[in-house]
Amino acid sequence: MATLGDSTAVGLGDSLPDRGWRGFGLLLRDAVGAAVLVNPARTGATVASVRAEQLASAVAAAPDVAVVFAGMNDTLRAHFDRDELAADLGAIVRALGAAGAHVVLVRHHDHSRVFLLPAPLRRALQGRIAALNDVVDEVLVAATRAGVRVSVLDLAALPGTYDRSMWSVDRLHPFERGHRLLAAAIGELLGTAGFAVPVPVGLACSGGRCVTDLERAVWLVVKGVPWAVRRGRDLGPVVLRALLDGAAVRPVPARARGTAR
Template sequence: MRTLVALGDSTTVGLGDPLPGGGWRGFGPLLADALDARLVNLSFTGARMGCVRARQLPRALRARPEAAVMVVGMNDTLRADFDPVRLHDDLDAVVGQLTAAGTAVVTARYHDHGRVFRIPRALHLALMRRIDELNAITDRVVARHGARCLDLHVLPGAYERDAWSVDRLHPSERGHRLLAAGFAERLLEAGCHVARPVDLRCSGGAVVTPVHHAAWLVVKGVPWLWRRGQDLVPYAVSVFVQDLRRRLGW
């Protein structure tokens, strides 16, 4: 194993696993260390599926990696312009071109965010409907191209509180270690050489204190929830009305 490429959004960037000197680590470096491979991390915060296809895929192909891992799609589910057809086409292009180039590809199916981040029922229904659509797309694309998939819903430890950072949207250091271990297992199944197991003991990361939690909520958490809520609430209302009509037999 010479080169591992990491694609995706802020989870792939490593948010939730801060380093003492600043910046983020995340599952990418942990996985690369287990594979004894060079890491090329092309992810960036806020990336959507179309971003991966347009901006990250060309650079990934130039790196000629033996393996590629990808976590992306949640930002799409939170936007008003959510489009399953476009999501399918973009993911199909990314996975298809990488596998055609001889790369072992592993992507991710999403878990139930409502079990980690407590939100009103209407928002939960709306978000899960979109996550279900995204997961179904992932299943079809993975099966078509013979890629692998890490199912976060059944990943051991995925719903434990210490697996999540303060925002409950990004993994903590332990969560990133769980992701790295899960990706390593899928790559091993795909025939990739795993030099050593991922160490699940937390070490080397920055200590996150209650002060960090409060600062995040004030500076980033509340503004982020407000912005994303404006996108998702109209759709959530329509889902809630549909659910109510079904319950009442209308």
């Protein structure tokens, strides 16, 4: 089994007592009884970097199942090219399929409902997530036609996705319960696809490390605020362009046009 992608695939948010990360990948591995989990995922990864830096090691492992959890970082960057995104994700799925893997992709939810943003930033993020999900849909159709086995987990349709208890203090990464929800849902998809899931993942938290209120406060000051500032800078030009485009097409009131009385 292999998991590729960003910090959620790394396991951030599901902290272990030794301060390492567990995440949905390890939970899913135990559920399906996989002997090996290959996880080249890294924090901050985009779909392009998954293709360039993670794909080769996953393909070399010839996994029966490969979960690709990526794309959200793409929506949060200044550069967002839908065609490049489609090309990279399509190449990832084709390569994993050629290696014999059943590929699991993810359609993302409206994360602005979890990580509260000002209205202009929220609309910009929603538009990009919609474009990302359209790409996932197109890749699914093309891969299926090519004979690649693909399942798609739609996070927006997953009960509990927007529950606060599913998210860690940063509201960016799933908490332990959120990772369990992901692992359980992917396990159900694999069961539908014909894979055995001897020990389905439960949602009751167990084995993780409790995060203290002090740690939450420190994270907010040290990492949370700087992250929000960086993402605001990335999406700022997108918001400005949308505002200017809207102003360009907005009808001008009669008096402003100098209409004679």
